[in-house]
Amino acid sequence: MHDQLRKAVCDANIQLPRHNLVIYSWGNVSGIDRSAGVVAIKPSGVAYDDLTPGKIVLLDLDGNKLNGELNPSSDTPTHLELYRNFAGIGGVCHTHSPAATAWAQACREIPCFGTTHADFYYGPVPLTEVMTEQAIKTDYELNTGKAIVKRFADLDPAQFPAVLVANHGPFTWGKDASAALESMVVLEKTAEMALATITINPKQGPITKALLDKHYLRKHGENAYYGQKT
Amino acid sequence: MHDQLRKAVCDANIQLPRHNLVIYSWGNVSGIDRSAGVVAIKPSGVAYDDLTPGKIVLLDLDGNKLNGELNPSSDTPTHLELYRNFAGIGGVCHTHSPAATAWAQACREIPCFGTTHADFYYGPVPLTEVMTEQAIKTDYELNTGKAIVKRFADLDPAQFPAVLVANHGPFTWGKDASAALESMVVLEKTAEMALATITINPKQGPITKALLDKHYLRKHGENAYYGQKT
Amino acid sequence: MHDQLRKAVCDANIQLPRHNLVIYSWGNVSGIDRSAGVVAIKPSGVAYDDLTPGKIVLLDLDGNKLNGELNPSSDTPTHLELYRNFAGIGGVCHTHSPAATAWAQACREIPCFGTTHADFYYGPVPLTEVMTEQAIKTDYELNTGKAIVKRFADLDPAQFPAVLVANHGPFTWGKDASAALESMVVLEKTAEMALATITINPKQGPITKALLDKHYLRKHGENAYYGQKT
Amino acid sequence: MHDQLRKAVCDANIQLPRHNLVIYSWGNVSGIDRSAGVVAIKPSGVAYDDLTPGKIVLLDLDGNKLNGELNPSSDTPTHLELYRNFAGIGGVCHTHSPAATAWAQACREIPCFGTTHADFYYGPVPLTEVMTEQAIKTDYELNTGKAIVKRFADLDPAQFPAVLVANHGPFTWGKDASAALESMVVLEKTAEMALATITINPKQGPITKALLDKHYLRKHGENAYYGQKT
Numbered sequence: 001m002h003d004q005l006r007k008a009v010c011d012a013n014i015q016l017p018r019h020n021l022v023i024y025s026w027g028n029v030s031g032i033d034r035s036a037g038v039v040a041i042k043p044s045g046v047a048y049d050d051l052t053p054g055k056i057v058l059l060d061l062d063g064n065k066l067n068g069e070l071n072p073s074s075d076t077p078t079h080l081e082l083y084r085n086f087a088g089i090g091g092v093c094h095t096h097s098p099a100a101t102a103w104a105q106a107c108r109e110i111p112c113f114g115t116t117h118a119d120f121y122y123g124p125v126p127l128t129e130v131m132t133e134q135a136i137k138t139d140y141e142l143n144t145g146k147a148i149v150k151r152f153a154d155l156d157p158a159q160f161p162a163v164l165v166a167n168h169g170p171f172t173w174g175k176d177a178s179a180a181l182e183s184m185v186v187l188e189k190t191a192e193m194a195l196a197t198i199t200i201n202p203k204q205g206p207i208t209k210a211l212l213d214k215h216y217l218r219k220h221g222e223n224a225y226y227g228q229k230t
Numbered sequence: 231m232h233d234q235l236r237k238a239v240c241d242a243n244i245q246l247p248r249h250n251l252v253i254y255s256w257g258n259v260s261g262i263d264r265s266a267g268v269v270a271i272k273p274s275g276v277a278y279d280d281l282t283p284g285k286i287v288l289l290d291l292d293g294n295k296l297n298g299e300l301n302p303s304s305d306t307p308t309h310l311e312l313y314r315n316f317a318g319i320g321g322v323c324h325t326h327s328p329a330a331t332a333w334a335q336a337c338r339e340i341p342c343f344g345t346t347h348a349d350f351y352y353g354p355v356p357l358t359e360v361m362t363e364q365a366i367k368t369d370y371e372l373n374t375g376k377a378i379v380k381r382f383a384d385l386d387p388a389q390f391p392a393v394l395v396a397n398h399g400p401f402t403w404g405k406d407a408s409a410a411l412e413s414m415v416v417l418e419k420t421a422e423m424a425l426a427t428i429t430i431n432p433k434q435g436p437i438t439k440a441l442l443d444k445h446y447l448r449k450h451g452e453n454a455y456y457g458q459k460t
Numbered sequence: 461m462h463d464q465l466r467k468a469v470c471d472a473n474i475q476l477p478r479h480n481l482v483i484y485s486w487g488n489v490s491g492i493d494r495s496a497g498v499v500a501i502k503p504s505g506v507a508y509d510d511l512t513p514g515k516i517v518l519l520d521l522d523g524n525k526l527n528g529e530l531n532p533s534s535d536t537p538t539h540l541e542l543y544r545n546f547a548g549i550g551g552v553c554h555t556h557s558p559a560a561t562a563w564a565q566a567c568r569e570i571p572c573f574g575t576t577h578a579d580f581y582y583g584p585v586p587l588t589e590v591m592t593e594q595a596i597k598t599d600y601e602l603n604t605g606k607a608i609v610k611r612f613a614d615l616d617p618a619q620f621p622a623v624l625v626a627n628h629g630p631f632t633w634g635k636d637a638s639a640a641l642e643s644m645v646v647l648e649k650t651a652e653m654a655l656a657t658i659t660i661n662p663k664q665g666p667i668t669k670a671l672l673d674k675h676y677l678r679k680h681g682e683n684a685y686y687g688q689k690t
Numbered sequence: 691m692h693d694q695l696r697k698a699v700c701d702a703n704i705q706l707p708r709h710n711l712v713i714y715s716w717g718n719v720s721g722i723d724r725s726a727g728v729v730a731i732k733p734s735g736v737a738y739d740d741l742t743p744g745k746i747v748l749l750d751l752d753g754n755k756l757n758g759e760l761n762p763s764s765d766t767p768t769h770l771e772l773y774r775n776f777a778g779i780g781g782v783c784h785t786h787s788p789a790a791t792a793w794a795q796a797c798r799e800i801p802c803f804g805t806t807h808a809d810f811y812y813g814p815v816p817l818t819e820v821m822t823e824q825a826i827k828t829d830y831e832l833n834t835g836k837a838i839v840k841r842f843a844d845l846d847p848a849q850f851p852a853v854l855v856a857n858h859g860p861f862t863w864g865k866d867a868s869a870a871l872e873s874m875v876v877l878e879k880t881a882e883m884a885l886a887t888i889t890i891n892p893k894q895g896p897i898t899k900a901l902l903d904k905h906y907l908r909k910h911g912e913n914a915y916y917g918q919k920t
Contacts, residue, residue: 023419024412026346045457074448074456096346098419102426105344106434114565115628116486116556133440140444167437168345182484189483189558195426196562196655204566207627210593214600218534226534227505253879254872256806275917304908304916326806328879332886335804336894363900370904397897398805425886574795575858576716576786642714649713649788656792656885664796667857670823674830678764686764687735 001067002040005033006053009040009091012177016095017048019185027095028073031177032083034090037061040177041079043070074141081145082173086157089173091180096169099191100184103127104164110190111206113197117190118207118215122159125187126151130166144168159220162187231297232270235263236283239270239321242407246325247278249415257325258303261407262313264320267291270407271309273300304371311375312403316387319403321410326399329421330414333357334394340420341436343427347420348437348445352389355417356381360396374398389450392417461527462500465493466513469500469551472637476555477508479645487555488533491637492543494550497521500637501539503530534601541605542633546617549633551640556629559651560644563587564624570650571666573657577650578667578675582619585647586611590626604628619680622647691757692730695723696743699730699781702867706785707738709875717785718763721867722773724780727751730867731769733760764831771835772863776847779863781870786859789881790874793817794854800880801896803887807880808897808905812849815877816841820856834858849910852877 012029016022025048030041040056057072059065063080065072073079079092095101103110103125110125112118117125128147135143148163148171161183162172172183197204206212219226242259246252255278260271270286287302289295293310295302303309309322325331333340333355340355342348347355358377365373378393378401391413392402402413427434436442449456472489476482485508490501500516517532519525523540525532533539539552555561563570563585570585572578577585588607595603608623608631621643622632632643657664666672679686702719706712715738720731730746747762749755753770755762763769769782785791793800793815800815802808807815818837825833838853838861851873852862862873887894896902909916 023415043458071458096423098423099426101344101346102423102430105346105423105427106431108430113627114561116561116565130438131441133438136438136440136444140448167343167441185483193556193558193562193565195430196559197565199429199659200562200568200655201566208590208593208596210596211591211627214596218600228503228531253875273918301918326883328883329886331804331806332883332890335806335883335887336891338890360898361901363898366898366900366904370908397803397901425890429889573857574791576791576795645713653786653788653792653795656789657795659889660792660798660885661796668820668823668826670826671821671857674826678830688733688761 002033002036002038002058003053005031005038005040006056006058009042009056009177010051010053012091012093012181013042013051014048015181019181019188021095021097021184021188022048027093027097028075028079029091029093029177029181030073030076030079031091031180032089038066039080039083041072041076044073046070075144077139077141078145078148078171081142081149082171085145085149086152086173088158088175089161089180090175091173091177093172093177093180093184094169095184097184097188097191099195100164100170100187101168102195103191104166104169107166109164110194111204112212113194113204114207115211115215116193118212119219120183120186120190121162122156122216122220123212124206125162125164125190126155126160127164128166159216232263232266232268232288233283235261235268235270236286236288239272239286239407240281240283242321242323242411243272243281244278245411249411249418251325251327251414251418252278257323257327258305258309259321259323259407259411260303260306260309261321261410262319268296269310269313271302271306274303276300305374307369307371308375308378308401311372311379312401315375315379316382316403318388318405319391319410320405321403321407323402323407323410323414324399325414327414327418327421329425330394330400330417331398332425333421334396334399337396339394340424341434342442343424343434344437345441345445346423348442349449350413350416350420351392352386352446352450353442354436355392355394355420356385356390357394358396389446462493462496462498462518463513465491465498465500466516466518469502469516469637470511470513472551472553472641473502473511474508475641479641479648481555481557481644481648482508487553487557488535488539489551489553489637489641490533490536490539491551491640492549498526499540499543501532501536504533506530535604537599537601538605538608538631541602541609542631545605545609546612546633548618548635549621549640550635551633551637553632553637553640553644554629555644557644557648557651559655560624560630560647561628562655563651564626564629567626569624570654571664572672573654573664574667575671575675576653578672579679580643580646580650581622582616582676582680583672584666585622585624585650586615586620587624588626619676692723692726692728692748693743695721695728695730696746696748699732699746699867700741700743702781702783702871703732703741704738705871709871709878711785711787711874711878712738717783717787718765718769719781719783719867719871720763720766720769721781721870722779728756729770729773731762731766734763736760765834767829767831768835768838768861771832771839772861775835775839776842776863778848778865779851779870780865781863781867783862783867783870783874784859785874787874787878787881789885790854790860790877791858792885793881794856794859797856799854800884801894802902803884803894804897805901805905806883808902809909810873810876810880811852812846812906812910813902814896815852815854815880816845816850817854818856849906
């Protein structure tokens with residue numbers, strides 16, 4: 001049942017430590033089958049080395065578990081809130097990767113300092129508001145998702161496939177689990193470079209709108225010309 | 231004699247260089263059998279590659295050696311002082327891991343900047359007082375342990391399984407040798423992220439009490455809901 | 461057809477991730493056969509693991525494709541502009557390597573802080589001007605090359621086999637594809653050390669002209685005495 | 691002829707890239723047979739992968755070559771000056787390891803910030819004076835050695851087995867080639883930690899004399915009690 005989805009989600013989770021994005025079980029990737037309304041996600045607290053497609057937890061979009069005995073990731077309500085609100089996404093990734101988490105902990109957006117960033121994000125990587133005490137105490141993981149959705153009121157999730165949750169860390173997404181993972185790898189590298197950039201020049205500002213447009217749009221949208229025609 | 235304890239302590243020591251926590255012989259892990267009152271610890275100055283369970287040194291809680299000819303780690307009196315005072319711990323780890331040691335050398339507690347930290351430590355990672363000349367000159371390693379115990383007068387070692395010894399480096403602990411090692415791995419990653427956080431925003435303050443409670447208590451204590459019921 | 465050139469260019473591209481200079485397809489190396497006027501370059505968006513000499517794209521110096529169906533790197537017009545203007549070079553490399561890119565993003569030349577730098581570059585690693593909106597909107601990649609050539613109006617490309625494109629990242633070159641790659645490896649290491657240098661001492665100035673001359677000229681030029689006579 | 695010495699020196703050189711101290715041929719280790727007055731050193735510009743004991747160059751203390759056709763390292767006159775002046779040393783190592791080189795480029799001694807440092811160096815890692823134009827232009831490599839020897843006028847090379855040459859990088863030494871290499875590994879790690887320490891607390895001062903004495907002397911000298919009696 002949903003074997004392909006579970007295998008894809010399992011594979012993406014197993015890649016997390018290989019990209020130095022996580023230690024122990026500090027991250028999770030999910031994927032969704034939109035036609036069936038089924039989400040597949042890592043079980044909570046299970047080591048990546050022990051993951052198999054059969055251990056991947058299946059749920060509906062309301063969070064009802066559809067299989068097995070393992071608990072899903074404690075971050076599941078955040079993932080589900082993103083799937084419910086960002087219709088175009090097919091995979092979500094959450095980690096505590098060091099550089100992106102440092103920006104989230106510093107409560108700073110990642111400015112678009114260069115073309116590496118502009119190739120993937122159409123502006124600064126957004127940061128959520130600090131959560132209120134009330135939002136933390138009740139339905140915390142769901143409210144984390146709501147904070148992200150609120151931040152995207154005027155942003156297109158397709159143009160910004162990443163967010164920093166203040167005091168916490170990054171979530172990324174894409175067309176499937178593998179793309180969500182790739183967005184996390186890119187975010188971490190971008191965050192590392194941005195940290196080094198402000199170390200060299202603390203007053204450095206973002207690139208121009210013209211350069212941002214050029215790089216983002218040569219890879220994304222109808223006039224893209226990067227890569228091979230497929 | 232105490233074969234399992236020695237094997238567990240040997241294994242945890244061998245893991246130290248694999249987690250990039252030590253070079254040469256810059257660290258040691260111990261474990262205790264509380265019912266027998268026996269502590270097992272790495273021999274002093276022996277390379278990790280050469281360690282075998284048979285080379286692990288056994289001592290009673292007063293430091294009397296129970297086996298073999300190898301000297302125990304020169305840090306043994308510190309380990310013993312922790313076992314004598316922190317009744318709930320079963321393993322202790324000491325390293326000079328780079329980021330945690332940098333905080334210890336900078337004589338700064340590690341503030342709780344985010345949920346990564348809050349998942350493991352119920353507040354800032356504490357720092358001992360700088361030791362007096364007298365405490366250094368006589369029974370230095372024992373006094374290092376006393377400085378840690380003094381710092382924990384109002385702290386629960388179960389809620390803070392790590393400390394920074396000022397001008398020196400970290401000690402961590404847990405329910406056994408393996409858990410003490412894991413706490414060291416977590417501390418080093420937390421210290422790296424905290425360093426990057428203050429590089430991005432030197433004025434960043436700690437997270438709120440509500441967020442600290444939420445993350446610490448969802449993994450620890452009777453209402454924890456992270457991971458699998460076991 | 462041009463099998464050796466294609467193999468050399470393929471090999472240099474495959475080395476990029478092994479030197480931690482790129483992730484995904486974030487970089488490209490080219491080489492030129494000057495007598496035939498043929499440039500060989502990486503195809504756009506193809507993973508390094510999938511590269512074979514047969515997939516390397518051949519072009520003339522005006523950018524006309526001479527073989528196959530794969531598109532060349534989107535940075536090809538920059539490479540070609542360098543070959544057309546720097547008569548002595550036989551290979552070009554472009555990456556988004558983290559430290560060199562950070563200097564480019566910070567819009568700072570890399571000062572010559574030490575002999576490591578002076579062994580390879582006869583002064584600071586130059587930085588291009590920020591590109592105008594007009595230059596970005598039309599023939600962007602060609603204009604990137606023109607910005608580099610303009611910056612070298614009074615510099616000898618043989619003495620400075622590297623440049624930082626402002627807001628973007630590094631280009632390097634050499635006598636062939638392999639030498640261009642080596643210059644990128646050296647640049648990245650030099651950029652890392654320079655970043656650490658200004659972290660330790662933000663006011664550090666460059667080395668003296670005498671020391672620069674000594675180190676650069678003991679490895680380069682007619683009186684060089686480093687290495688083996690060949 | 692001097693097979694053991696050549697093998698030991700070859701082995702130490704081969705270890706340099708494995709400890710991430712060098713790329714390409716950016717470092718060299720030598721050793722001396724004091725009774726024979728013979729120094730063995732890496733040939734200049736040869737890749738570590740290509741080194742064999744037979745390629746190691748032998749010289750007398752005046753720099754006269756005793757074997758083969760390969761040129762010795764261009765840094766040979768510096769090594770020889772150290773052997774002539776520091777009677778107790780049996781091996782010398784020179785690299786451009788990133789963190790130690792950054793301190794040398796920043797023209798700063800490495801303060802003794804903690805016990806990691808105090809376990810190996812009996813105070814701050816010393817820095818040479820910036821060399822004069824005259825000293826650079828004539829017999830540069832010899833004068834580099836003289837600058838080191840001058841800096842040690844009031845220091846014991848056995849208590850400080852490392853130096854930073856201003857604007858250049860580190861030299862280390864020990865009782866043989868292997869010990870010189872180990873001192874370089876320790877120096878690089880110490881330099882990394884010191885860099886992180888001042889990033890956290892730019893005003894951090896050195897540890898007390900009492901703590902320095904305790905740690906240095908528990909590992910060195912007649913009352914040492916670290917390690918195993920041998």
